[in-house]
Amino acid sequence: MTRKTIVLANPRGFCAGVDRAISIVERALEEFGAPVYVRHEVVHNKFVVDNLREKGAVFIDDLADVPPGATLVYSAHGVSKAVQAEAAERGFQVFDATCPLVTKVHKEVARLDEQGYQIIMIGHKGHVEVEGTMGQLPAGKMLLVETVADAEAVVPDNPDKLAYVSQTTLSVDETKDIIAVLNARFPNIKNPHKEDICYATTNRQKAVKDLAEECDIIIVVGSPNSSNSNRLREVASVRGVDAYMVDNAGYLQQEWFAGKTKVGITAGASAPEVLVQEVIETIKNWGHETVSESEGTEESIVFVLPKALRKEQSANKS
Ligand code: SF4
Numbered sequence: 001m002t003r004k005t006i007v008l009a010n011p012r013g014f015c016a017g018v019d020r021a022i023s024i025v026e027r028a029l030e031e032f033g034a035p036v037y038v039r040h041e042v043v044h045n046k047f048v049v050d051n052l053r054e055k056g057a058v059f060i061d062d063l064a065d066v067p068p069g070a071t072l073v074y075s076a077h078g079v080s081k082a083v084q085a086e087a088a089e090r091g092f093q094v095f096d097a098t099c100p101l102v103t104k105v106h107k108e109v110a111r112l113d114e115q116g117y118q119i120i121m122i123g124h125k126g127h128v129e130v131e132g133t134m135g136q137l138p139a140g141k142m143l144l145v146e147t148v149a150d151a152e153a154v155v156p157d158n159p160d161k162l163a164y165v166s167q168t169t170l171s172v173d174e175t176k177d178i179i180a181v182l183n184a185r186f187p188n189i190k191n192p193h194k195e196d197i198c199y200a201t202t203n204r205q206k207a208v209k210d211l212a213e214e215c216d217i218i219i220v221v222g223s224p225n226s227s228n229s230n231r232l233r234e235v236a237s238v239r240g241v242d243a244y245m246v247d248n249a250g251y252l253q254q255e256w257f258a259g260k261t262k263v264g265i266t267a268g269a270s271a272p273e274v275l276v277q278e279v280i281e282t283i284k285n286w287g288h289e290t291v292s293e294s295e296g297t298e299e300s301i302v303f304v305l306p307k308a309l310r311k312e313q314s315a316n317k318s
Contacts, residue, residue, distance in 0.1 A: 002261045004288040006280060007215060009207040009266035010296030015200030017099030018043045018270050020303040021076035024097040025052050027309040028071055032093070037066045039083065040075040040128050042097060043270040044226035046247055063087060071095070077128040078102040080135020100303050101198045102129060105165050108196070109136040112163045117190060118156050120145050122178055123167030127227055130167055148174075151181035163190035168198040169228035169269070171235065172205050200269045201228050203297045208232050210294060211264035212239040217256060219283075220245040221275050222268030229268025236264070249278040254286050263288055 021042050028036045034056020041049045041059055049059060057073075063086050066072055071093045074083070078098040087094050098106075112119050113136075120143045123130040134142045145151050145164075156162045164182060166175055175195050182189055211218060218236035222229020222245050229245055236243035242260070246252055257263065263283055267276050280291060304310065 003290065004261050004263075006263045006265060006283055006288050006291045007211060008276070008280075008291065008293045009204070009211050009264060010294050011200075011203050011207060011299050012265075013221075013267040013269070013271055013273050013276060015198070015269040016299075016301040016303045017076050017101060017198070017200070020305060021073075021097035021099065022048060022052070023305055024095050024309060025057050025073050026055070027305060028073055028095055029056050031309065032071045036071045036073060037092075038073045038075060038097075039063065039079060040077065041225070042073065042075045044223050044229075045268075045270040045272070046223045047272060047275055048270065063090065063092075066090070066092060069093075073097050075128065076102070078106060078132035080132050081137075082135055083132075095306055095309065098132075099168070099198070101168055101196070102133070105133055105168065105196045106136050108165055109133060109142070112165075112190070113137055113141070117161055117163040118143065118158065120154060120156070120162065120164040120182065120189075121166070122146075122164055122175060122195070123170065124227065127167060129169070129227075133165065133167070145178060145182070148177050148181055151178045151185070154182075156186070159186045160188045162186050162188070166195040166197060167227070168196055169201045169231065170195070170197055171231045172197055172202055173235070199299070199301065201231070203299060204228065204232055204266065204269065205235050207294065207296045208235050208264070208266050209239065210296075211266065212236045212241045212243075215241060215262045215264035217241065217260040217262075218243040218264040218266065219252070219279060220266050220268065221248070221271045221279055223247050223270070226268045226270050229271065232266055232268060246279065248275050249282040252279065252282050257283065257286055257288070 035058045220233045233245040
């Protein structure tokens with residue numbers, strides 16, 4: 001009888017930006033006590049958000065819900081200039097948990113705008129990172145392109161003074177196709193870094209592509225609103241492998257594994273390893289005996305905390 005196995009993607013789970021964002025909320029709670037207000041879910045993971053909520057974090061989407069004098073944390077996805085201005089005007093103590101790789105895109109938008117470029121944002125409409133990045137400029141100034149069809153139809157003011165930036169958690173392959181259309185239609189379009197998809201998204205998609213080569217089913221641990229987790233499931237699915245995304249082990253269904261001999265497991269950048277371990281245990285209970293870790297790209301990136309929250313971080317490490 002064929003031995004049923006589990007292979008774990010490498011890398012998977014938390015990235016440096018998520019690690020930093022969670023630490024900022026935890027440290028703010030330690031330093032200033034509950035409640036600490038967080039604009040939007042600090043990272044898109046239900047387990048993480050519920051955990052921080054229990055410790056005293058209050059998640060809000062509208063600054064009108066934040067009382068005067070409160071401590072406010074911006075989520076890892078970043079915020080618009082309008083949100084920053086409102087927070088400053090209302091005098092909140094603000095800690096910015098925007099991932100530095102998202103901040104880099106915000107700075108790029110400001111620079112390109114100063115140089116007179118009209119900017120196309122490649123990203124998903126309504127995603128909070130896209131709202132934050134497009135909100136670096138006044139409403140309506142940037143153009144949003146979500147798909148190849150959008151790229152074929154977009155009408156800029158001046159095709160010779162055009163640039164693009166992208167959301168950090170897109171599908172690498174789909175974004176390449178969109179960029180190819182933009183380059184073909186607008187040969188003078190400025191593309192500072194090709195695209196802004198971050199190292200964590202790129203590495204996790206590469207790892208799941210490799211898994212899809214050898215597995216007959218892929219499980220992605222991630223919450224439904226996590227962009228990078230959704231992309232991991234799609235990357236596996238377009239390769240013809242059964243792929244499911246689950247928030248936790250409770251969502252697994254035993255019939256998915258009938259006749260499957262090799263299960264690949266990965267996790268989105270906001271999904272903690274504890275949830276992966278619970279998924280492994282459940283699948284093992286259903287008869288997959290061995291667990292191995294695939295070879296992959298080593299990640300060593302760490303982002304430092306804001307200065308005011310750093311003291312204990314250094315003390316813990318010493
Ligand atoms: Fe930063 Fe990428 Fe992680 Fe998002 S997925 S928080 S951009 S490192």
